[in-house]
Amino acid sequence: MQRFRSLGGLLLLVSLLxxxxxxxxxxxxxxxxxxxxxxxxxxxxxxxxxxxxLDAMPTRxxxxxxxxxxxxxxxxAGDQVIAADSYSNYPSDAPTTKLSAYEPNVEAIAxxxxxxxxxxxxxGDLQSSxxxxxxxxxxxxxAATLDDVYAQMEQLGLATGxxxxxxxxxxxxxxxxxxxxDQVGDAGKGMTYYYELDDTYYSATSxxxxxxxxxxxxxxxxxxxxxxxxxxxxxxxxxxxxQANPDLILLADTKCxxxxxxxxxxxxxxxxxxAVKDGGVVELDDDVASRxxxxxxxxxxxxxDAVTAAQASAHASVAGSG
Amino acid sequence: MKHASRLEGTHLVAGPARxxxxxxxxxxxRWTVIAFATLFVAVVIGLFAGAVRISPVGIIxxxxxxxxxxxxxxxxxxxxxxxxxxxxxxxxxxxxxxGCAYQAAFRNPLADPYLLxxxxxAGLGATIVIVLGVADVPLALPAAAFLGALGGVGLAxxxxxxxxxxxxxxxxxxGGVAVASFLTALQTYVQQRNTDDLRAVYAFILGRLGTSSxxxxxxxxxxxxxxxxxxxxxxRLLEVLSLGDLExxxxxxxxxxxxxxxxIAASLATAAAVAVAxxxxxxxxxxxxxxxxxxxxSNRLVVGLSILFGAAFLILCDVLARxxxxxxELPIGVITALIGAPFFALVLRRSGxxx
Numbered sequence: 264m265q266r267f268r269s270l271g272g273l274l275l276l277v278s279l280l281x282x283x284x285x286x287x288x289x290x291x292x293x294x295x296x297x298x299x300x301x302x303x304x305x306x307x308x309x310x311x312x313x314x315x316x317l318d319a320m321p322t323r324x325x326x327x328x329x330x331x332x333x334x335x336x337x338x339x340a341g342d343q344v345i346a347a348d349s350y351s352n353y354p355s356d357a358p359t360t361k362l363s364a365y366e367p368n369v370e371a372i373a374x375x376x377x378x379x380x381x382x383x384x385x386x387g388d389l390q391s392s393x394x395x396x397x398x399x400x401x402x403x404x405x406a407a408t409l410d411d412v413y414a415q416m417e418q419l420g421l422a423t424g425x426x427x428x429x430x431x432x433x434x435x436x437x438x439x440x441x442x443x444x445d446q447v448g449d450a451g452k453g454m455t456y457y458y459e460l461d462d463t464y465y466s467a468t469s470x471x472x473x474x475x476x477x478x479x480x481x482x483x484x485x486x487x488x489x490x491x492x493x494x495x496x497x498x499x500x501x502x503x504x505x506q507a508n509p510d511l512i513l514l515a516d517t518k519c520x521x522x523x524x525x526x527x528x529x530x531x532x533x534x535x536x537x538a539v540k541d542g543g544v545v546e547l548d549d550d551v552a553s554r555x556x557x558x559x560x561x562x563x564x565x566x567x568d569a570v571t572a573a574q575a576s577a578h579a580s581v582a583g584s585g
Numbered sequence: 586m587k588h589a590s591r592l593e594g595t596h597l598v599a600g601p602a603r604x605x606x607x608x609x610x611x612x613x614x615r616w617t618v619i620a621f622a623t624l625f626v627a628v629v630i631g632l633f634a635g636a637v638r639i640s641p642v643g644i645i646x647x648x649x650x651x652x653x654x655x656x657x658x659x660x661x662x663x664x665x666x667x668x669x670x671x672x673x674x675x676x677x678x679x680x681x682x683x684g685c686a687y688q689a690a691f692r693n694p695l696a697d698p699y700l701l702x703x704x705x706x707a708g709l710g711a712t713i714v715i716v717l718g719v720a721d722v723p724l725a726l727p728a729a730a731f732l733g734a735l736g737g738v739g740l741a742x743x744x745x746x747x748x749x750x751x752x753x754x755x756x757x758x759x760g761g762v763a764v765a766s767f768l769t770a771l772q773t774y775v776q777q778r779n780t781d782d783l784r785a786v787y788a789f790i791l792g793r794l795g796t797s798s799x800x801x802x803x804x805x806x807x808x809x810x811x812x813x814x815x816x817x818x819x820x821r822l823l824e825v826l827s828l829g830d831l832e833x834x835x836x837x838x839x840x841x842x843x844x845x846x847x848x849i850a851a852s853l854a855t856a857a858a859v860a861v862a863x864x865x866x867x868x869x870x871x872x873x874x875x876x877x878x879x880x881x882x883s884n885r886l887v888v889g890l891s892i893l894f895g896a897a898f899l900i901l902c903d904v905l906a907r908x909x910x911x912x913x914e915l916p917i918g919v920i921t922a923l924i925g926a927p928f929f930a931l932v933l934r935r936s937g938x939x940x
Contacts, residue, residue, distance in 0.1 A: 349780075365780065461784050461785070493913065498795065498914040499914065500914050501665050502636045502666065506657065508657070516784075519782070519785055520784065531798040531800075532664035
């Protein structure tokens with residue numbers, strides 16, 4: 264402090280501080296921002312894996328869940344993420360590593376010296392191993408509803424000191440989803456869809472997260488007939504899909520299994536389906552479809568556009584025939 | 586499955602004492618008729634049953650060029666149901682006949698079509714093609730599985746032949762076990778390096794008839810037909826081989842060469858089946874045994890009966906797979922094991938009592 268005894272020195276310090284403050288607020292780095300709320304650490308979070316205590320704001324987060332990675336970046340906590348699992352391929356500046364979420368290697372995780380680990384599934388005793396190493400961990404398991412998505416984003420916001428931004432992102436997400444619902448209006452009522460998980464016709468019923476999201480548009484899921492087989496993800500009979508003749512075929516197997524509208528049209532017995540003839544085959548991004556992150560709104564928008572288009576073509580064909 | 590009730594009667598006739606040639610011939614004719622009838626019934630049930638209810642009258646009418654089916658129903662029967670029945674029959678026949686051949690050639694009742702590393706080889710072939718991203722190239726996937734299956738068997742052969750003992754059935758078996766473990770490990774490694782493709786790999790390898798089309802039927806048919814023809818022609822050979830290497834040699838058989846012919850033909854059939862339908866377990870193990878125990882017949886008759894009963898068995902199993910939880914599907918392997926194991930136990934008990 265000796266140095267700043269002079270007036271000049273004090274002035275210099277003040278001006279430096281002013282510059283620092285001025286430059287920090289407008290230039291938000293792509294990955295994150297300085298925490299907006301003065302969160303009170305230590306804090307205890309009531310999470311899916313019990314009460315999690317954080318002594319200080321986490322700055323070395325390891326995300327073992329692609330969805331959590333997307334959420335952390337969306338709420339401005341991206342800069343605090345030092346490593347993400349091998350499937351965390353979004354956003355592009357996510358620090359993707361070779362860490363496997365399927366076979367978590369706790370030693371490799373500990374090697375990054377994390378002050379918080381976020382995971383979706385507790386595979387291979389991940390939680391108890393982290394407990395032993397005294398590394399705090401947050402479980403953000405697969406969401407069942409959109410409300411779960413909002414709650415997880417808010418919880419991650421609270422934990423990382425980005426509660427305000429998380430709240431803002433949640434309300435933006437809600438708005439986006441509502442705007443798709445408004446855009447579709449009654450067009451989706453009575454319309455049926457087949458949701459394809461792979462090219463052996465595994466599907467998802469309305470009991471699943473993706474099914475619940477799609478039912479927001481008023482669509483009817485043809486896989487619900489097969490709930491007896493498996494409440495979540497039944498394998499459907501090709502005969503049944505052809506007979507059900509769904510208005511929309513939603514392909515969530517474009518990446519895993521290389522499916523597209525052209526290939527669907529070539530399947531035996533499928534060429535006469537309305538969805539195939541009228542452009543109702545929607546090619547989704549497998550990653551977005553299998554996660555429960557903020558990009559779910561984009562997926563809903565894609566399906567919503569298809570619903571609107573399908574209704575327009577239905578009107579056109581009625582007009583044409585009449 | 587209907588013939589289970591006839592077991593006792595048959596076994597009185599086919600007792601331990603050697604029946605006369607005339608009796609044997611009568612028995613052969615009778616069982617051949619029963620086998621064809623069973624297959625016919627299975628095909629009819631396979632055509633009439635499905636996730637979608639279509640009137641049998643309509644289907645029969647359509648087959649004779651008329652009828653009242655809608656275009657959609659015609660598409661379901663012609664492009665989905667019929668090829669599925671055909672493929673199930675083809676795969677069932679292929680697995681059963683190769684199981685029968687392996688059991689005789691190795692004199693091992695536990696031998697099944699996947700014994701010599703064909704399953705592991707097929708899995709590796711399919712995984713490599715999927716991982717390389719060339720699975721879209723027409724025929725690449727079935728061809729890789731087919732070549733992988735044959736490669737696995739070939740490797741087992743190569744290993745066994747380097748042993749000083751020569752190609753005895755034991756050294757071949759051991760070679761098969763080693764090759765299977767090695768190829769499975771290799772496949773798992775490639776798969777773990779490319780977990781993004783996990784779903785596609787499993788979708789291909791796991792037993793599946795749900796996506797059958799005529800394409801697969803035509804792909805498998807020539808190989809299965811060829812293998813069946815070769816094995817039918819060598820049915821006497823199989824009987825000699827099943828006596829054991831020394832006995833077979835003393836009867837004038839060229840054991841090593843004869844066994845090679847049989848194993849290659851059986852491997853061809855297995856490779857073709859795996860390439861189009863993935864790995865369907867239990868069929869190749871239980872059908873030949875059930876036939877053997879039910880008829881009391883020697884391998885000479887069992888080869889042909891295995892083809893027919895094997896086809897019927899898998900067609901009926903697939904009917905269950907696609908109707909029990911319709912419009913959902915059950916994995917075909919679950920059905921073959923659930924139906925096959927108790928049925929096998931029943932045959933085992935009955936035939937044991939008769940002896």
